[in-house]
Amino acid sequence: MRKLLFIVGLLLSAVAAQAHVGSSGVLFQGQAGPYKVLVNVQPPDVIPGTAQISVYSESEGITSVQARPIYFRSGDEGAPSPDDIVPVAGQPGQFQGIVWLMEWGSSSVQIELDGKLGKGQLVVPIVAVSTAERDMPAGLGWLLTGLGLFLVLLMVTAIGASVSDGIMKPGQVLTAPQKRKRWMNMGIATVVCAVILYGGSSWWDSWAADYRQWIYKPLQGTSKIINEDGQRLFSLQIDTTGWAARRRGSMLSTLVPDHGKLMHLFLVRTPGLDAFAHLHPERRDSTTFQAYVPKLPPGKYLVYADIVQLSGFAETIVDTVEIPELAATTTALKRTDEEDTYVVTDPLNNPKQVPLDENVVVCGTPGTRTKLKDGSYVVWEGTSGNTFEAGKPYQLAFEVFNPDGTPARLEPYLGMPGHAAIVRSDGSVYIHLHPVGTFAMAAEQTLKGRIADTTRIYKRPNPQVFRDSIDRYLARLKTMSSAERETFLMKEMGMEMKGSTHNGEEHTNRITFPYSFPKDGQYRIFLQIKRNGQVITGVFDAKVKDTTTL
Known part of the structure; x- marks a missing residue:
């Protein structure tokens, strides 16, 4: 059953x-x-x-x-x-x-x-992908089992009758040989039905085992901090154990850049979600990615590492890492990528409890004015104290203003007018958002290109040749100035910024992100924009309720 x-x-x-x-x-x-x-x-x-x-x-x-x-x-x-x-x-x-x-x-x-x-x-x-196995309600299962047994008994009885009672004239009585024939045929029918049931059971077992092999298992990785001449170096080792059985193959050699980066790494200190970094580790070998850690305070951090495969299959590697205190040193902190950023803010449920310095911001809420580190400020559109409903799609809208109250000019950041990362208080929910949606832009590019391709069945390229071409592409991006790189990325992603529009959206000081909070709880939103050549992060809190239990 x-x-x-x-x-x-x-x-x-x-x-x-x-x-x-x-x-x-x-x-x-x-x-x-x-x-x-x-x-x-x-x-x-x-x-x-x-x-x-x-x-x-x-x-x-x-x-x-x-x-x-x-x-x-x-x-x-x-x-x-x-x-x-x-x-x-x-x-x-x-x-x-x-x-x-x-x-x-x-x-x-x-x-x-x-x-x-x-x-x-x-x-x-x-x-x-298949991510679950689901059971039928027990009552329905017992009902179907009873019906199946009834059908087997009916079949056995019918076969027995077909060689005995079924061929008798009215009023005739079965002879002893006819009774033996009936029981013999019923026994044969029972054996045949048992063989059929056993064969069916074996087929279901094989089918179910094959299905379980295809149940999606998230990528696993191990994070650690390496002390390198007084610098804290984050290192992520992707676990490839059992990949042969899971048919992962050489997928790490066929990763594609998203917004010009092979990996987007987000570090969020727990439990207060009061320190955040958006880094871009470099690939050291097939399974190892590393990036220098900025001036983050020590503590336990949630790790979310986004990568995209050649097919457009986007994945997030999840882990935790303990970041130690920064050693006293006169050496300037190194940066792996010039667009690596971090911010420190007040912890959840302890507003304004944070010392102020150049990379500290105070958390905001809907309907309030939130100051950024360059003196500009953001207004998150909405009613003060607003609570969101789980499962309902929203457009999270933010307006950015200069210190004098005039609309601010937003510059493209990684080919977009802005980015946002959303994390639930317990770390069980994380997403990297863009104004166009909740998907990776590299996935959209890949799938649009595949639709334009008339090849019936896709043929994978040679992994080493493909990896070399990606390394050359990334090296080329590094030779560009920031402005040249942003223009190149926008054109590559089809995110044109001519006049006042941005991919059909008005390019103003207002930026929106579509999102549906999956469940109730406390969430923190890290909004990232670029102004005057500098990436700025604003932090906001949201409360979400589950209306299905009301």
């Missing part, structure tokens, strides 16, 4: 898989042709399974919305026909529907809109 529950549970389940750490689904905001939309895609946690699609449009006149999955491996040529995403009754501009995801790995959902303004299209990168 347990095997039956396992298999049917897989077929019936369609619960969202996680992206980054603890954040389910993918949000996209931007332009689809003439239409400004917000798209929410919730992938299933078993493959095959159905992804839930929600489309919200600020534009009127949309008459139809269709969606279809496009897998990295098979591309546009191997994609199925689109499914209709239907309007939500009583909710103008909202559409909902599903698409089936049949392949494991890097995927995308292509959404097409049609209406009075013409047609529009967009691509939302997603990761389709």
Whole structure:
């Protein structure tokens, strides 16, 4: 019965898989042709399974919305026909529907809109992996087991009757030989049914074992701090144990840069979330990444390291590391990357309890003015004391002002008008956000390129040749000035900044991030922008409630 529950549970389940750490689904905001939309895609946690699609449009006149999955491996040529995403009754501009995801790995959902303004299209990168095994309700399992036994008894009885009672004329009585024949055939039928059940059970076992092999297991890594001539050097060693069985292959040699960086590392001190760093470690060998630690205070830090594979498959390596006190030295602290940043702020539940220096900021909340270290300030749009609802999509909007109150000019940072990292108080939720959505920009680039490729089945390049080409690309970026690099990255990602627009979004002092808090609790938001050639971090707190328990 347990095997039956396992298999049917897989077929019936369609619960969202996680992206980054603890954040389910993918949000996209931007332009689809003439239409400004917000798209929410919730992938299933078993493959095959159905992804839930929600489309919200600020534009009127949309008459139809269709969606279809496009897998990295098979591309546009191997994609199925689109499914209709239907309007939500009583909710103008909202559409909902599903698409089936049949392949494991890097995927995308292509959404097409049609209406009075013409047609529009967009691509939302997603990761389709099996992350769970689900059980059928015990009552239903016992019911199906009883029905199965009844069918076996019915079959055995019918076979026995077919050689005895079934061929007798009315009123005739079975002879002893006929009774023996009936019991003999019923015995043979019982043995045959038992063999069939055993064969079926073995097949289910094999199928279930194969499924378990494909259940996604997050990358594991070990972090440590190395003392190098008075400098604190962060080192992350990726664990490749058991990769042959998990078919990981040479994926570490086919990583691709995201925003021009091979890895984005976020360090957050726990439990107060009162110290934060955004670093960009360099690859020392296939499994080792290292970066110099800035002037962070000592303590235990949560580690979140983002990487993207060639296929667009984005992963986050999670760990903790103990950072020791900085040794007294006259040597200036080294930086691995000129865009490495850090900030210190007041701890959770202890506002304003922090000594002020050049890299200290005070935490803000919705509806309040929060001062940044250069004298400018940020206003997080919303009502003071506002509590967010878990599972509901929001546009987290921030406005940046000069010290004199005039709108500030935002400069591109890693090819974007800004970045944000969100962490729950216990570290169980983490996500790296961009104004266009909750996905890695490298994944979007990869999947758009794959859709444009007419090759039916993708052929992986030689890992060493590919790695050498990436190393040359990264070396080239380092030779550029900051302005040249930002222009190059924006063009590469299709994030044009001409006049007053930024990828369909108004390029002003206002910056928004789409996000849905996955569960209740306390969250800290680290907003990163760039002004006057300097990366500045603002810190904000959010409280989230679970309305399903009210």
